Amino acid sequence: MSLLPAISQDSLLDALQESAQPGQYARQYLAQGQERLNQAFEATNITELVQARATMVDQVMIAAWSLFGLAERNDVALVAVGGYGRGELHPCSDVDLLVLLADTPEQALCDSLERFVAFLWDMGLEIGHAVRTLDECVELAREDITVATNIMEARTLAGNDILRGQLEDRTGPEHMWDSAAFFAAKWEEQTARHKRFNDTEYNLEPDLKNAPGGLRDVQMIAWVAKRHFNADSLEALVNDGFLTPEEYGVLRKCLDYLWEVRWQLHVQTERNENRLLFDHQRQLASRLGHEDTSANLGVEHFMKGFYRVALALSVLNEMLLQLFDEVILRSDTQEQVRPLNRRFQVRNDYLEISSPDVFEQHPSALLEAFVLMAQNPDLKGIRASTVRALIYNRRQIDDAFRNNPVNTDLFMQLLRSPHALFSQLRRMKRYGILGKYLPEFGGIIGMMQYDLFHIYTVDAHTLLVIKNMRRLRYEDLREEFPLASEVFYRLPKPELLYASGLYHDIAKGRGGDHSELGADDAIAFCQRHGLTAWDGKLVAWLVRNHLTMSVTAQRKDISDPDVVYDFARKVGDLVHLDYLYVLTVADINATNPTLWNSWRASLLRQLYTETKRALRRGLNNPVEKQDWIDETRDAALRLLTDRDHDGPEIEALWANIGDEYFLRETPRDISWHTEALLDREDPDDPLVLIRESSQSVLAGGSQIFIYTPDTRNLFSATVNALDSLGLTIMDARIITSVDGFSLDTYIVLDEHGTPIGEDWARIEQIRKTLTETLKYPDRYATTVSRRMPRRNKHFDVPTQVVISNDIVNDRTAVDIQTLDRPGLLAHIGRIFMRFEILVQNARIATLGERAEDVFFITDLDGEPVSDPTLCQELQQTLKQELDDKNNGNT
Incomplete structure (x- = not known):
């Protein structure tokens, strides 16, 4: 099937001239042509499709130019720029045009151009156009790198092509933006663009055009190549020696993949949408043939492929730009070379191999490179030529390599390194070394979980866990993570913690219990790397139980001594508790920035402290509940009598409350509640108390205490009121007294995940809303x-x-x-x-x-x-x- 309708340029012009509604005719022509292209998607190379779309639009543009009498003029040209200038159009891409004038136009030409542009809008195209003289274009290009870049990709559709040639000459590197200035400006532009997307290829809703590893990164390479080498295609870089045939193949394959995704995204959304929003991901995955399996959703498989392509493009972009930097910006820089050993040297603060065949002759150098980077934190990076050699030679990493004691020792050296562990593991992942050395890690690269809880891919999350562990060494984090920092410094072997972080989610996406499967992988890793049996068992235990502490703290009643002792029995000793606590803190903070808040921190701190106390007391000597209750009552009574409250009056109030209250509340909070109840002026109104829970043992949230007659819908009315106030409930304790009153404690956070603070107007608003709601709970909305x-x-x-x-x-x-x-x-x-x-x-x-x-x-x-x-x-x-x-x- 021919991709485009069988109609000549002259016939299309005749049809437009004969039509009573030429705009509508052109719109239908484009729609029918686009439908043919969509039908051909499965059987046609995507490059042919995007070029056919551009050709089809060319036909209409040229016919429309003639329709309004512009073809006969020599003082104007219709020029395609941007992606359209490259001859690449997706179904809803902007059609960027430059109407290039020899000089200031007379009124007749202005009128014709106005009718022409209006006609283009009638056709339904998303037009981006500018009408400028040659001199205006030259001046704008001198001031704006974006304009200069667009002109580089320009091609004449109709009119006087000499004008475009003159524009190309006058804006060339001999007159403005020489290759060094152009490269520096475009690199700065890319750096700013990447920063807008958090410098990651792994955003939950990635922009396939502008994010790192997106289409712009490919275009960046092409722009620099054209400006410096006058290369008309990426393939030409192979001839110039800046791209190997294998790298070009990867680049072309990745570009085709992104084009296929973009094509279907445009068809699905019917607009120029380049963001893979959650709204579109499921349907897009299905369009591209990804179906659900027992282990993974189709959308997860699709996004894993996308992220891997983005990573591959990002690495190629990084490597090639560094090569360009050496050739274009630093060609005159004096070389400063110093040897590190027989295999590596430092050139201008970058690590490089001492000869091209180092990795072939010494395969262990594939790991040694990253150990040296960690041992020399002053180095700026790895030289592009060495990165290329690393990527090419990673194929040497096989089972024999993985089991070689020299290599396992090198990897353990890296885990034990005092510097740059996260940076080097991340670099190993980017260059494909980590996934080859640890195939189980290779399986999680790019793996996403289709939810809002896990905002990072599994590999990115895993390395972020290790980064969080390493950050606990720094003084500036003592205030943010005081207990975790203190515990970290007590760990006898931090490398065991890092190994548990590396393996805690390693088995995700396989089906089954990833904690159990990951523990098996961790044991194999520890044995292969020469760890002792005890160390291996500890790492495997941490992987198997990495969710236990967070689940216990967040989903169980840790004020109950039985819950604490059950957890203490599972942990067994203080060493296991210390390692598990640090792993849990690092894991939660690497899952989702909104997940870690002061309340969750307080829960983990409380569970750690109570478990440590239980372990010291002895697992065979648990505290009795009645002893706990009696101790709490006595401590609260002392606080109250110290403030001159009458003992019998206190006991009379407590007589109707019951033991459950003293089991669940702290002495400080009981004192706070009791004092307010004894001093309140109107016993008929609900009592609502609000304060920062940082004033009590339960640091991390705001406490709201309510004392009011119990009713069946009291809980519903209360939580509805709190929800309407924009408060998030983290914990609720509902206790009913013998005489029919409810003593309720809610721990809440504001919409930012923080306590209410000393915002007295806000506190009074909450108190007033709750009081009015609880007076008439049956009437709540x-x-x-x-x-x-x-x-x-x-x-x-x-x-x-x-x-x-x-x-x-x-x-x-x-x-x-x-x-x-x-x-x-x-x-x-x-x-x-x-x-x-x-x-x-x-x-x-x-x-x-x-x-x-x-x-x-x-x-x-x-x-x-x-x-x-x-x-x-x-x-x-x-x-x-x-x-x-x-x-x-x-």
Whole structure:
């Protein structure tokens, strides 16, 4: 099938002249032609498609130019610039045009040009156009590197081609922007562009045109090559010796891949969209043939391929620009060379091999290069020629190489290096060495998880974990991570921590339990690298249990001594606790910047401290709950009597509260609550207290304490009010006294993930809203005005509900995982109310688009919900209603 409609240029012009609505005719012609191109996508090379699209637009442009009587004039030219100038157009790409004038136009020409441009808009094309004289173009090009770049890619569509030739001559490197100035300006431009995308190829919603590893990085190479070498194509760089045939093949393959993605993205969105938004990723993956499997979603497989292509292009861009830098900017620089050893030397502060065949003769040098970089942190990098040799010779890394004691010793030297471990591991990954040396790591390169919780690919997250571990050595982080920094310095062998970080997520994407599979890989790594059996078991234990501490802290009631002792028994000793704590802190901080907040920090700190105390007390000597309660009461009483409160009055108030309160609260908070209850003026109004929890043991959030008559919908009314105030609930403790009052404590953060602080106007607003709500809880609004965030709408999180009985604490646990949205907690509370269920405690966690909440409930008599039929009905109702709401059915 011919890619374009079978019509000659003259016939197209005749058709436009004969049509009553030439603009509509041209629009239909382009639409029909585009449909033919779309149908040919599967069977046609993408280069042919983008060129055919440009050719089709050329035909219409040339015909339109003649239609308005412009073809006969010698004082004007129609010039294609930008991507259109290169002869590359995607379905909805901007069509960039320059109307180039010999001199200031007379009115008749201006009128013709106005009609011509209006006609182009009638055709439905996204036109970017400029009308300028030759002199104006030259002056603008002198001032603006972007204009000069566009002119380099210009081609004449119609009119006087001599004008474009004159423009090309007058804006060439002999007159402006010589190759050195051009290269420096474009490099600065690229650096700024990359910075806008956080200098990473791995953004969750990448821009395939402008982000690192995108189309602009390929064009950057082409622009510099054309300016300096007058190379008309990337392939010409092979002849100039700046690109090997193999590198050109990689470059061409990656470019074709990005073009295919961009083509389908334009077809899908019907606009010039270059961002892989969550809105588009699933459908785009399906369009490109990626289907779901048992281990991975199709969209995850698609994005993994995209990220790998972006990384490959980014590395090529980096290497070639460094080569250009040496040839263009530093050609006159005096060479300063000093040897490091027989295999490596330093040239102008860059590491390079001492002869071209070093890696062939000494394969271990493939790892030694990075050890030397770590040992010489003053070096600026690895010379481009050596990077090229590294990439070419990585094929030598096989099982024999991996098991060679020389190489395993080199890798352990790197892990034990006091400097630049993260930088060198990252460099090894970029050049393909790390993935070859550790094939299990190679499997996670570019792997994404389709959610909002994991904002980095697995490989990027893994290296960021190690970076976070290393940062704990620095004094400036002592304030941000005081306990983790202190514990880090006690670790006898930090390299074991780094090994656990390297392997903690290594088995993701394989199906099965990645912690167990990763532990097996970690054992094999430790054995191969000569670690002792004890060290290997510790690393494997850390990998197997890397989620245990965060899950315990965030999803269990760590004020319960039984929970602490269960965790202490799992840990076993202080050495395991120390390593696990640092790994957990580094892991959470490398998962999502919004995940780590003062509240989560306080939970982990509390669990670490209580577990350490339990280990010192002895695992066979757990604290009795009654002893805990008595100690808490006595400590709170001392605080109150020191402030001149009457002991009998205090005891009378406490008599109706019950032991659960003294088990869950701290002496300092009990003193705060009691003092306010004894001093309050109006006993009929709800009591609402607010303060920074940094004033108590539970540092990290703001505490809201509520004392009010208990009602069935009290929980729903309260969480709805807090949600309407833009507060995020992190923890809830609901205690009902013997005389029917509810003593509720909520730990909240503001919309920025921080405590409320000393914003007294904000505190008073919260207090007033809660007080009014709790006076009449039956009247609270059941709808939430806040909208679900755009990103959340594109994730399918089926609701999961697990109900189990906590026999030790006489309550029922309801574990709910569902899509996070405004009003979720209030909705759950209303369901509990319908089932005549009381919430006694809640642990609230939001992980990206997913809410993972645990509610501890009882019936109206304070007993566990033990009726199997009722539990099944509750489970089904929660699942159905939450899924219906998430899917927009209610």
